[in-house]
Each structure stands twice: as C-alpha cells, then as structure tokens.
Amino acid sequence: MSMKWENKGFKTPLARARGLGASRSVVDNWVKLRVTAVANVLVIAWFLWFLKNNIGASHAEFTADLADPRNAIMMILFIITVFYHASLGCREIIEDYFHSEWMKIAKLVGAYMFFFTMGVASIFSVLKIAFTVGV
C-alpha cells in the first residue's frame, strides 16, 4: 500500500501534503458539523410535531401515520442528518481525548460502525413500514 505522502505517480507536492498538517482534514469535519446542525434544527421541528401527533398512539395508529409518504420521507431525512451529525460530533470528541493513534482509530471505527448500523436499521424499518402498512 502506498501512502498519501509518498513521492509516486503524478501528484504535485501540494496534493501530497494537503490534509497532513497539524489540523489534518478537520476543517472539513467542522463545516459538515455546522451544515448538519442547521439541518437538524429543521428536522427536529418536524419530529416534535410528529411525536405530538402520536402521543398515546397504538402500534396500528403509529405505523399508519409513519407510512404517510410525507412523514416517512421526513423521518428518513431526520435519521440521515441526525446520525451523520452524531458521528461527526463523536469523531471530534474521540480525536480530542484519545492521543494514541491506534486507540483513536479503533474508537473511530467503532463509533462509525455503531452509527452506520443504527442508521441503516432505522431507515430500513421506516421503509418497511412505509411499503407494507395500509397498502
């Protein structure tokens, strides 16, 4: 495996050095956190309204409401932006507190696996409900 900084191929010195400074590629992480934060504000407004509509709802009532395409779409957007924001935030926390490179990588991989698994499970569940309830 050749590393990013090795002098191979047609990369310019700048391309090889980029992202390897003291801050690595963390500005990218910082921007994404803010963008997903704004998105979160919007989807949480919908989420609170959705929860309000389903206070005390039975399983049948809840799945019927979630199966409405407008709600199913918003729920999937909610899952994507919230889980993405959570994984970015945890990346920031892990990078701040774990200084051993291998421990840091292990924690990051673990965190990404956690959020990816939970996110995929949640989205799949919404799709299953949307495609099977009240059809």
Added chain:
Amino acid sequence: MSDSKAQKPERPLSPHLQVYRPQMTSMTSILHRATGAALSIGLALFSWWLVAASIGPEAYGVFGRFVSSKIGLLMLLGFTIATYYHLANGIRHLFWDAGKGVNIKSAYATGAFILFFTLLATVGTWYCVIVYGGAFL
C-alpha cells in the same frame, strides 16, 4: 542521561479544570459535549423504537413497556433535557460561528436564556405527554 526516569525532578503541573470556579461559559460548553455524547448513545433507543415498530405489535409492546418503566421514563426525561439543551446551545454556537455575540456579557445572557429555555421546554413537553398521553403512562 542514561537513567533519566529515576532522576526526573518533580515539576509543577499547570493548573487544570479543578482549580477553576465553575463559570457559565465553561459549564455550558462542557454540557454541550456531554449532552451530545449522551444523545449519540441514546440513538440506540431511537433505533429500537423504529425497528420494534417495523417488526410488529408484540415487539412494539416490549419497547413500550421498557420506555414506560421507571428507568425508561428516566431515559426519556434525560433525552428531552439533552435534546432541548443541545438544540438551544447549538443555535447559540451557530451565532458565535457567525461572529455574533462573542463577548462575556452576551455569553452569560444567552447562557442563562438557553438554560431557562431547556427547563421551560422540558416541563412543557412532559406536561403535554402527561395530559394527552395518559393511556401511555
């Protein structure tokens, strides 16, 4: 310089968190991280909710019994507080990122405001849950 470890003198350490009196600025900052981390882990509960609903009424009933148990309700209350706090303080951070209100006076005023908002929104939410969701509790 061979046995440096044994001869290392005791050097003074720079002061850390415990020497400072808690301030509005540092506490709201630390709480933002703490609530963010807690909410991230709490997403497991959110996933359980949706997966249980997609499996069927029995699985949804198991989830319902858990969240209406004492520990479940405590988790939901924590979820509510953390969500409102992280939401309000997150918006406060977005204003700071835009260069607005970056001074001690504003930081204290907005800090007090978001704490008040968190309390008010949490009480309001649970009032609605108890009044309109009597059957669930």
